[in-house]
Amino acid sequence: MKAIVRVALKKTVLDPQGRTISAALNSQGYAAVRDVRQGKYFEIDLADGLDRAAAGAQVHKIASDVLANPVIEEFAVEIRD
Amino acid sequence: MKAIVRVALKKTVLDPQGRTISAALNSQGYAAVRDVRQGKYFEIDLADGLDRAAAGAQVHKIASDVLANPVIEEFAVEIRD
Numbered sequence: 121m122k123a124i125v126r127v128a129l130k131k132t133v134l135d136p137q138g139r140t141i142s143a144a145l146n147s148q149g150y151a152a153v154r155d156v157r158q159g160k161y162f163e164i165d166l167a168d169g170l171d172r173a174a175a176g177a178q179v180h181k182i183a184s185d186v187l188a189n190p191v192i193e194e195f196a197v198e199i200r201d
Numbered sequence: 202m203k204a205i206v207r208v209a210l211k212k213t214v215l216d217p218q219g220r221t222i223s224a225a226l227n228s229q230g231y232a233a234v235r236d237v238r239q240g241k242y243f244e245i246d247l248a249d250g251l252d253r254a255a256a257g258a259q260v261h262k263i264a265s266d267v268l269a270n271p272v273i274e275e276f277a278v279e280i281r282d
Contacts, residue, residue, distance in 0.1 A: 121281035126242050134224070141243070141267075150263055151260070154246040161207050167233045175233070182231060186222075 121166045123179040124198040127188040128159030162187055175199050202247045208269040209240030215269040243268055256280050271280040 135157050138191045141194055142156040164182070168188050186194040210216045216238050223237040245263070247256055261276050269276040 128242065128244065138243075145263060145267065148267070150259065152248045152251055152259060153263070154248055156246070157244045159244070161240040161241040162219075163208065163209065163238045163240070164234055165236040166243065170233055172242055176232060178231065182226060182234070186229070 121168060121172075122186060122200045123164040123166060124200065125162040125164065125187055125195055126159055126198075127162070127182045127183070127193050127195045128143060128157055130194050131191060132163050152189060159193075160187070172199055184188055202251060202253075203248060203281045204245040204247060204256060205281065206243040206260060206264045206268055206276055207240055207241070207279075208264070208274050208276045209238055211272060211275050214273050238271065241268070253280055264266055279280075 131142045138157040176199050183195045184190055219238040246261045257280050264276045266270055
């Protein structure tokens, strides 16, 4: 069983790295790009035999305790079989 | 229209950062974690009026030219309305 965790700065927090990428893309001719936000992405391989709900709860705890800084970042967890 | 691009090291490339996170989680008692791979994640806000196929093609080009290093990294593009 796999879990995908995406961590990104909250929408209300300025993301200078994303801004820079967006400006760079615009200057390279990608005019359709209006904004870019960058974040981290974790693919967690979990032991088999965990049920989906338990896996979700555990990964949620891992994300909020270890992978993300809840003060300035938000995260999303997705469980895949 | 939004595009999500996930960039991660190829499966054949050692990911020391992911290994470290995995070991740290195990030592904190998360025994169900077998492996972690870390990558980058970009949320690209695109201008309205692009059709889905054109947006996909453009973001695919952005990902392979700018966001990822195709020698050691692989990427996945997802278009959302």
